[in-house]
Amino acid sequence: MKILVSAKRVTDPDVKVRVKPDGSGIVTDGIDYKVNPFDEIAVEEALRIKEKLSGEVVVVGIGPKEATKEIRSGLAMGADRGVLVITEENLDPITVASIFHKIVEEEQPDLILLGKQAVDGDNNQTGQILAEKMNVAQACFASEIELAEDQKTAKVTREVDGGFDHVEVDLPAVITADLRLNEPRYASLPGIMKAKRKPIKEIELSAMGIDSDPKVVWHGFAEPPVRKAGIMVPDVVTLVAKLRDEAKVI
Amino acid sequence: MGNVLIIAEHKDGKLKKGSLAAFTFARQVADKSGGEFHALILGKDLGAVAEEARCYGAAKVHVADDESLSAYMAESYALVAMQVAKDMGAELVGATSTAMAKDMMPRLAAKLEAGMASDVLGVNDDGHFLRPVWAGNAIVAVEIKTAVKAVTIRGTEFDPVPKGDAGSELVTVAVSVDLGSLKKRFLQFEEVKSERPELTEANVIVSGGRGTKGDEGFKLLEVLADLLGAGVGATRAAVDAGWVPNDLQVGQTGKVVAPDLYIAAGISGAIQHLAGMKGSKTIVAINKDEEAPIFSVADYGLVADLFKAVPEMVEEIKKAKA
Ligand SMILES: Cc1cc2nc3c(=O)[nH]c(=O)nc-3n(C[C@H](O)[C@H](O)[C@H](O)COP(=O)(O)OP(=O)(O)OC[C@H]3O[C@@H](n4cnc5c(N)ncnc54)[C@H](O)[C@@H]3O)c2cc1C
Numbered sequence: 178m179k180i181l182v183s184a185k186r187v188t189d190p191d192v193k194v195r196v197k198p199d200g201s202g203i204v205t206d207g208i209d210y211k212v213n214p215f216d217e218i219a220v221e222e223a224l225r226i227k228e229k230l231s232g233e234v235v236v237v238g239i240g241p242k243e244a245t246k247e248i249r250s251g252l253a254m255g256a257d258r259g260v261l262v263i264t265e266e267n268l269d270p271i272t273v274a275s276i277f278h279k280i281v282e283e284e285q286p287d288l289i290l291l292g293k294q295a296v297d298g299d300n301n302q303t304g305q306i307l308a309e310k311m312n313v314a315q316a317c318f319a320s321e322i323e324l325a326e327d328q329k330t331a332k333v334t335r336e337v338d339g340g341f342d343h344v345e346v347d348l349p350a351v352i353t354a355d356l357r358l359n360e361p362r363y364a365s366l367p368g369i370m371k372a373k374r375k376p377i378k379e380i381e382l383s384a385m386g387i388d389s390d391p392k393v394v395w396h397g398f399a400e401p402p403v404r405k406a407g408i409m410v411p412d413v414v415t416l417v418a419k420l421r422d423e424a425k426v427i
Numbered sequence: 428m429g430n431v432l433i434i435a436e437h438k439d440g441k442l443k444k445g446s447l448a449a450f451t452f453a454r455q456v457a458d459k460s461g462g463e464f465h466a467l468i469l470g471k472d473l474g475a476v477a478e479e480a481r482c483y484g485a486a487k488v489h490v491a492d493d494e495s496l497s498a499y500m501a502e503s504y505a506l507v508a509m510q511v512a513k514d515m516g517a518e519l520v521g522a523t524s525t526a527m528a529k530d531m532m533p534r535l536a537a538k539l540e541a542g543m544a545s546d547v548l549g550v551n552d553d554g555h556f557l558r559p560v561w562a563g564n565a566i567v568a569v570e571i572k573t574a575v576k577a578v579t580i581r582g583t584e585f586d587p588v589p590k591g592d593a594g595s596e597l598v599t600v601a602v603s604v605d606l607g608s609l610k611k612r613f614l615q616f617e618e619v620k621s622e623r624p625e626l627t628e629a630n631v632i633v634s635g636g637r638g639t640k641g642d643e644g645f646k647l648l649e650v651l652a653d654l655l656g657a658g659v660g661a662t663r664a665a666v667d668a669g670w671v672p673n674d675l676q677v678g679q680t681g682k683v684v685a686p687d688l689y690i691a692a693g694i695s696g697a698i699q700h701l702a703g704m705k706g707s708k709t710i711v712a713i714n715k716d717e718e719a720p721i722f723s724v725a726d727y728g729l730v731a732d733l734f735k736a737v738p739e740m741v742e743e744i745k746k747a748k749a
């Protein structure tokens with residue numbers, strides 16, 4: 178079983194970013210970068226499948242040279258090798274999906290496991306677009322994946338509004354990970370040491386022959402509206418009185 | 428922009444209220460561009476929904492009513508929607524951001540070679556779509572350069588279209604989906620039933636986090652919720668712990684809500700949670716830690732033990748209502 182997974186380099190999910198005063202971007206000084214949490218879940222799932230069925234896990238990152246670090250985190254968790262597509266541009270999901278498509282054509286994986294959403298751009302689009310480009314099934318927002326013994330299909334439980342959707346997909350398919358698919362492991366020290374020697378193939382985006390002309394362009398950022406400061410109330414009696422007489426919500 | 432196509436959702440023979448927000452958005456866009464606004468509903472046995480859908484000002488309501496669409500799958504729904512969008516000359520296709528729309532719209536966009544903006548809050552004077560990024564800590568203006576454009580719309584940003592006369596023309600969509608060619612089989616929908624209002628439709632939400640310590644705490648919140656006719660929400664921590672179903676998760680990666688009143692009990696106020704509720708009109712936070720970040724967005728903050736404060740609230744509200 179060959180599984181392609183992703184490790185997008187994103188700003189630390191727990192840091193509240195601010196918009197640059199001129200609106201040209203967000204302030205990144207002093208902010209750490211991490212693997213997109215959903216991608217970590219995807220890597221973990223791939224490793225669990227590999228541990229059961231054996232095979233290979235290939236981690237793909239698309240970003241600046243520094244994004245090597247996020248790919249190495251995936252390798253330190255146990256993935257076998259990496260592919261880094263180097264670009265300084267902020268790519269739209271169509272382009273990212275085209276890049277993945279190209280890599281899929283070369284690597285011919287049996288399964289593509291992405292995150293459901295990158296927590297910087299919050300697009301939640303890439304896996305679905307990739308599945309359409311590949312003309313295969315998608316199973317997004319997965320909370321459970323069960324591969325058939327013959328490894329030709331997978332049963333997936335999807336977290337959706339009002340409950341769980343159970344589907345079966347033919348492989349290869351694109352599955353995107355939701356939060357409750359698993360809890361990612363921490364890399365062990367030997368894992369981190371080993372990862373240093375695992376190969377990462379580097380490709381310049383410009384050398385891939387992909388139309389990378391952006392179809393969706395970001396034109397400037399603004400701060401979200403701020404809430405006006407509230408008050409602290411001393412007790413429940415005051416709280417309920419305020420809700421009734423001031424806010425008029427009960 | 429020319430014609431706009433909105434894909435509407437329905438449940439139990441009724442349109443979902445959330446979809447009416449996308450209708451409002453579509454009417455705004457179509458009014459400006461001089462194009463037409465059309466709606467599309469997909470599924471099986473759609474008679475009643477189709478009739479209802481005629482009442483919201485769409486020029487046409489396309490009805491794709493077929494056995495092959497009885498269960499939702501992105502592959503089949505996007506296929507039918509693509510055909511309709513092409514036939515009616517859509518320049519913009521959209522739907523309210525629900526689990527279904529998030530799953531299907533990017534696939535439909537890819538079929539139409541459309542660029543897509545997720546979770547749109549509005550359109551600026553340049554025709555750029557405004558949308559939240561980085562858990563709502565920045566709003567970006569997005570230009571979509573493709574001929575056809577796709578969006579999901581944040582339901583909380585648009586008032587639902589009021590119901591009017593049944594004026595829209597009904598158009599029957601000829602559906603030919605070969606389920607065998609989809610590489611996917613629908614197995615089963617496991618419904619998590621609840622008597623309480625759905626989060627995205629509730630006027631009041633009582634939400635709990637890790638501080639509820641599980642069932643015991645959520646039971647207290649449910650009493651308060653029922654008294655207020657409220658929906659129950661939760662943080663990721665509470666959902667991960669298995670205390671409440673996953674579709675109660677409010678936040679960046681769960682549901683985005685904006686009720687008149689949001690009561691957060693035992694919730695710290697992580698960035699990801701705030702992203703889903705800070706648009707609420709009035710926010711109450713009950714937390715025993717006065718430093719909890721949730722207080723920074725609360726209109727009324729109460730430093731207290733929820734196990735004591737919530738039952739007291741129930742008593743006080745009963746008195747206030749008497
Ligand atoms: C990729 C990603 C996506 C995420 N998406 C979401 C999301 O969509 N929604 C979401 O909510 N989270 C999300 N999270 C998780 C988020 O980062 C926080 O971990 C989570 O919101 C914390 O939940 P909590 O407030 O219930 O728990 P905690 O942060 O543990 O807070 C519990 C609070 O309860 C208080 N408390 C304890 N006992 C009592 C008591 N007796 N009375 C009153 N107060 C008490 C404590 O003081 C504390 O402030 C996401 C995280 C990641 C990495």
Ligand SMILES: Nc1ncnc2c1ncn2[C@@H]1O[C@H](COP(=O)(O)O)[C@@H](O)[C@H]1O
Pocket residue numbers: 183184185186213215216237238239240270273290291292293294295296298299300301302303304
């Ligand atoms: N630059 C990138 N590098 C690697 N994977 C990516 C990149 N951008 C998007 N992805 C993958 O696509 C998923 C969804 O991203 P998005 O559609 O941008 O929210 C992510 O969780 C990743 O799995």
